[in-house]
Amino acid sequence: MNLGQSKPLVALLLTLAMAAIATAAEKPNSEPLHVVLLADEKDHGPSGNGLHDYPLWQKRWALLLGGEEASEEKQVNLVGPPDASIDYRQGMPGVQITTAWDWPSDKQFQTADVIVAFCYLEWTDQRLAQVRQYLEWSGGLVLIHSATWTKPKPSEEVAELVGVGGFQLFRHGPVRLDVAAPEHPICAGLPKTITLEDDESYWPPTPIMEGVTVLATSVEKRRSVEARPGPPSRCSGATNWARAASSAACRATRPRPSTIQCSVN
Numbered sequence: 471m472n473l474g475q476s477k478p479l480v481a482l483l484l485t486l487a488m489a490a491i492a493t494a495a496e497k498p499n500s501e502p503l504h505v506v507l508l509a510d511e512k513d514h515g516p517s518g519n520g521l522h523d524y525p526l527w528q529k530r531w532a533l534l535l536g537g538e539e540a541s542e543e544k545q546v547n548l549v550g551p552p553d554a555s556i557d558y559r560q561g562m563p564g565v566q567i568t569t570a571w572d573w574p575s576d577k578q579f580q581t582a583d584v585i586v587a588f589c590y591l592e593w594t595d596q597r598l599a600q601v602r603q604y605l606e607w608s609g610g611l612v613l614i615h616s617a618t619w620t621k622p623k624p625s626e627e628v629a630e631l632v633g634v635g636g637f638q639l640f641r642h643g644p645v646r647l648d649v650a651a652p653e654h655p656i657c658a659g660l661p662k663t664i665t666l667e668d669d670e671s672y673w674p675p676t677p678i679m680e681g682v683t684v685l686a687t688s689v690e691k692r693r694s695v696e697a698r699p700g701p702p703s704r705c706s707g708a709t710n711w712a713r714a715a716s717s718a719a720c721r722a723t724r725p726r727p728s729t730i731q732c733s734v735n
Contacts, residue, residue, distance in 0.1 A: 477706070477719055487625060488606045490613060493503050501549070501582045502564050502565060502566035503565050503566065503576070503584070503592055504566050504582050504584075505525075505535055505536075505560045505565055505566065505568075505582070505584045505585075505586065506567075506568050506569070506570050506574050506578045506580050506581065506582045506584070506585045506586070507528045507531055507532060507535075507568075507569050507570070507586050507588075508528075508569075508571075508572065508573070508574060508585060508586065508587040508588070508589065508617075509524035509525055509527060509528035509569070509570075509587075509588060509589050510524050510569045510571065510572050510589035510590065510591075511524070511525070512522060512524055512525060512526075513616075519574070520548050520549040520584055521661075522589075522615075522616060523548055524588050524589040526548055526675055527548060527588050528569055528588070529541050529542075529591065530543045530545065530546045530547070530548060531546065532569060533545075533546055533558050533559075533561070533562070533689065534546040534558055535561055535562045535565050535567050536560075536561040536562070536565060536566065536567030537560045537561025537562075538557065538559045538560075538561075538569060539561070540561060540567040541567075545558075545583045546558050546682055550624070555734065566660075568582075570585075570683060571595065572589075573591075579603075579604050579609075581599060582604075582609055583609065584609070584610035584612065585604075585609065585610070585611050586612040586614065587611075587612070587613050587614065587617040588614040588615060588616070588617055589616060590614075590616050590617065590619060591620075591621070592621055592623055593620060593621070593625060593627075595712075598627055598631065601631055602631060605631065606627060613632060615670070615672075616688070618632070618634060618636070618637070618672065619637055619640075620635055620637075621637030623636065624636030624637065624638065624676035624677070626677055629677050629678070629679050630679065632713065633678065633679050633681070633682040633712075633713035634676075634678050634682065634711065635674040635675075635676055635677050635678075635679075635713055636675075636676055636680070637672035637673055637675060637676060638673075638674065638676055639672070639673055639674070639690070640670060640671065640672050640673075641670065641671050641690060641691075642668070642669070642670050643668065643669075644665070644668065644669075645665075645666040645669045645670075645671050645688055646663060646664070646665050646666075646688060646689070647663065647664040647665075647666070647686045647687070647688055647710070648662070648663055648686060648687050648688070648689075649661070649662055649663070649664070649685065649686050650684045650685060650686055650687050651683055651684065652662050653681055654683060654712070656685060656712060657685055657686075665687070671688050671690055672731060673688070673690045678711075679713070681713060682711050682712075683711060683712045683713065683715050684711050685710040686710040710725065
């Protein structure tokens with residue numbers, strides 16, 4: 471997944487991830503919105519190729535959301551020169567950024583309004599319980615790309631938390647996204663179709679739970695050449711989705727985002 475070479479992809483990811491952030495940040499409150507950016511070691515190819523570069527993403531999205539106080543980076547895109555037409559030094563008003571490596575700390579789970587993860591996540595019973603409690607406390611969770619590929623295999627327990635339990639197949643190459651919910655606030659301003667020249671799709675969602683709002687889909691062969699050979703047949707799978715998490719208790723006076731937004735491209 472190259473977050474730096476596709477302007478439509480960057481726009482889509484920013485829309486998905488920042489919808490949960492911006493909604494709460496606009497609420498009148500003296501406390502800043504606490505956003506945790508969760509990353510891990512880069513795992514796809516050499517440095518500089520823009521693929522699965524979680525550390526670079528973490529530093530540059532810290533600049534995007536928190537400004538120069540949160541990051542020493544000078545640009546927010548992962549590949550190519552900085553966009554001189556936009557001044558990112560101020561960040562997003564009313565947002566406080568902290569970072570986490572591998573997994574958020576107990577303190578971050580207690581104080582975060584939104585956790586944004588871009589890296590593979592190793593789910594354990596303890597982690598499932600921790601995220602479940604965090605969501606019940608009205609925390610917001612955004613999973614980007616590889617964070618939705620459940621290891622070691624798709625899990626119904628993960629699906630109960632985030633709407634989709636993982637995927638079985640993947641493919642690198644051109645991807646066409648068809649926006650399935652143009653009326654949804656997250657999709658506001660997006661074109662009906664988004665074409666990505668070179669990206670990575672995951673499918674099928676395994677399992678997908680009731681109550682999930684599919685935001686965009688892509689049509690894929692049922693079997694991936696990279697995964698295992700087999701007769702090609704076509705299927706349509708959710709590539710971006712949102713799910714509202716029920717809130718059993720509110721741990722603060724701040725209205726916290728309760729929508730789990732996941733992105734796979």
